[in-house]
Amino acid sequence: SSDHARERGMAYYKPSRDSYSADRLTLVSELRHALQNNDLALFLQPKLSLKTGQVVGLEALIRWPERAQTVRPDEIVILAEQTGLINPLTRWVLEQSLSLRTRLMEHGWELGMSVNISPNNLREPDFPLFVQRLMSRFHTHEGTVTFEVTETSMMQDPANSLTALNSLSAAGIPISIDDFGSGYSSLSYIKQLPASEIKIDRSLVSDLASQSEYRVIVQTTIDMCHSLGYQVVAEGVEDEITAELLRDMGCDMIQGYLLTPPLPFDEMLDWLRDSGSQQRMLG
Ligand code: C2E
Ligand code: MG
Ligand code: MG
Ligand code: MG
Numbered sequence: 001s002s003d004h005a006r007e008r009g010m011a012y013y014k015p016s017r018d019s020y021s022a023d024r025l026t027l028v029s030e031l032r033h034a035l036q037n038n039d040l041a042l043f044l045q046p047k048l049s050l051k052t053g054q055v056v057g058l059e060a061l062i063r064w065p066e067r068a069q070t071v072r073p074d075e076i077v078i079l080a081e082q083t084g085l086i087n088p089l090t091r092w093v094l095e096q097s098l099s100l101r102t103r104l105m106e107h108g109w110e111l112g113m114s115v116n117i118s119p120n121n122l123r124e125p126d127f128p129l130f131v132q133r134l135m136s137r138f139h140t141h142e143g144t145v146t147f148e149v150t151e152t153s154m155m156q157d158p159a160n161s162l163t164a165l166n167s168l169s170a171a172g173i174p175i176s177i178d179d180f181g182s183g184y185s186s187l188s189y190i191k192q193l194p195a196s197e198i199k200i201d202r203s204l205v206s207d208l209a210s211q212s213e214y215r216v217i218v219q220t221t222i223d224m225c226h227s228l229g230y231q232v233v234a235e236g237v238e239d240e241i242t243a244e245l246l247r248d249m250g251c252d253m254i255q256g257y258l259l260t261p262p263l264p265f266d267e268m269l270d271w272l273r274d275s276g277s278q279q280r281m282l283g
Helices: 002-006 024-037 071-081 086-106 126-135 160-168 212-227 239-247 267-275
Strands: 041-049 055-063 112-116 144-152 175-180 197-199 231-234
Touching: 024 071, 024 086, 041 086, 041 267, 055 071, 055 086, 071 086, 086 112, 086 126, 086 144, 086 267, 126 160, 144 160, 160 175, 197 212, 212 231
Parallel strands: 055 112, 112 144, 144 175, 175 197, 197 231
Antiparallel strands: 041 055
């Protein structure tokens, strides 16, 4: 569908290239406006257990429908981080995620929800309190909303990030390390984080089937993560062969276009209904 074509992208705006241009200022004010007017959207992508074949959770991913052809989701986030909009944006994403999760439960689906968090959020002193209040407002049980943070972003401010993640984790929010293996990593630092899950970056996963070197790297990563007590998710799984390889390697979960690209709420509901896997149903 056209949504999926859009997912795979076109000629995108790059905010970093022209930080002071009039275009950028217009875009920032448009984004602020979109946030205030509820013109942003969340798409959802399932996470599947390779052990049980069940969908175990959904990742919420930001979309700007009016700008879908020109501003990529990670560029929305960069723009927001550069202009102080990231805190209201994350709060909107969180509230929206919990609200979508409630609607899913009304349709009989009880699924965990993963939300991407920016390092800026961890610098807000009242962020953990905001999260706790939101969770109690939505009657969200501990362990059902996971925060994804990238290893690279934590390294900008390691001590503060560690403190903030500890307090979120203590409040019942599982922490997932996103894009693992994509950049510089400090294993001794990561080991200190209160994380329960590691997501192996797409760049290591996408060539698994065609290049045997990647199999060695991914197998070693999975084994190491298991030894350290983490659940392992492979990102960007696009074909059956890769999924089979990952299953044989002992990987716990997969995400990727093989299952589906991220979808709007109603389409996700249809996808869940149509998907062959046996879901955990309520009641
Ligand atoms: P991420 O958290 O690592 O999300 C995975 C990205 O990979 C998503 O891109 C998803 O659409 C894409 N993807 C999933 N499966 C496949 C696949 O099989 N093949 C390929 N080629 N791509 C796949 P998306 O939605 O464009 O998001 C990009 C990044 O932007 C995210 O990476 C995350 O770092 C950031 N992001 C998205 N939404 C939010 C948000 O609400 N808050 C924050 N702070 N960051 C967000
Ligand atoms: Mg993520
Ligand atoms: Mg990722
Ligand atoms: Mg990423």
